[in-house]
């Protein structure tokens with residue numbers, strides 16, 4: 001292998017995915033140059049014991065020296081996280097959304113308990129299926145009833161299921177998430193059976209931070225956690241927020257040496273910067289993401305493309321959902337083959353049938369720009385190669401919503 005293989009790959013990746021493509025993956029976003037600079041700063045080299053170790057019940061001495069600045073960065077990151085999510089407690093140590101989920105589940109359940117979540121059949125997170133996290137932790141997975149026609153939790157039936165099954169933990173949130181949930185009946189049922197209600201905001205965390213979609217902690221969730229790199233435009237990682245001192249204590253107790261050891265302080269510093277950017281731009285950004293997804297849904301639908309839930313306004317999140325049966329009827333392709341076709345034109349989508357507007361919003365696209373994107377999308381959908389036009393459109397946009 002050439003000594004420069006990875007550096008060459010970096011350049012090729014930057015050219016393709018940053019300069020030449022338009023990204024409609026709902027799981028991804030772009031980080032500012034400052035956020036990226038912090039990721040490759042000296043923090044990447046360092047250790048310190050996380051401050052939560054100090055109040056995990058037993059005092060753990062920080063065995064590392066040279067940690068004055070790192071410790072301060074951790075405290076400041078948690079402070080700005082509490083401000084952005086208007087929560088009393090914040091934990092920025094989880095290395096990813098999945099690890100944030102693991103910490104939350106470990107902290108709120110014990111072996112033999114039930115954990116209820118939306119099934120992966122309806123876009124729920126795969127990690128909550130029996131064979132993944134529940135299996136590792138000795139839990140029984142319970143599925144919350146879902147109304148596929150409204151693409152939403154069936155809140156009343158879900159509350160009945162909770163009363164009957166008495167899970168120790170109920171998790172709302174999903175990977176394919178278009179509309180906010182009616183959380184009240186679920187929160188009441190959780191209270192009645194003594195279950196903890198958590199909200200996995202991996203996908204919609206940036207919308208929640210900006211005051212859009214829904215306010216899980218105000219609507220009855222006791223814990224909100226998620227990834228910091230989907231609609232939240234930070235480095236890859238996770239965070240957990242809560243208003244409960246007791247739950248925060250349990251989360252801290254389950255961090256060091258149970259689910260996480262070294263916390264990756266470059267990520268924490270970088271997340272701190274992204275949180276500052278979110279504090280400044282969150283409301284504008286989150287509103288625009290939702291406006292862009294509604295507009296993209298409408299523009300594609302008007303061009304005859306099968307986007308679902310027109311009668312519900314297509315979406316209230318950053319996501320849209322294609323109708324896979326209609327797609328097959330119109331183009332003769334599965335969603336997977338269709339995504340490969342679009343990739344040839346440098347339009348990047350997933351093979352689930354979701355389209356996402358977080359990254360194009362970060363690029364500065366507004367509603368007025370969406371018809372041009374929809375035209376390119378339709379050309380690519382028909383199998384014409386519009387890579388040159390996509391690159392040219394991409395080149396006209398710079399990053400919006402960042403501190404200069």
Ligand SMILES: Cc1ncc(COP(=O)(O)O)c(C=O)c1O
Nearest residue numbers: 096097098125174175200202227
């Ligand atoms: C709903 C949901 N929860 C958790 C995760 C895991 O997050 P991460 O990829 O940050 O580990 C995902 C990932 O896509 C997700 O969609």
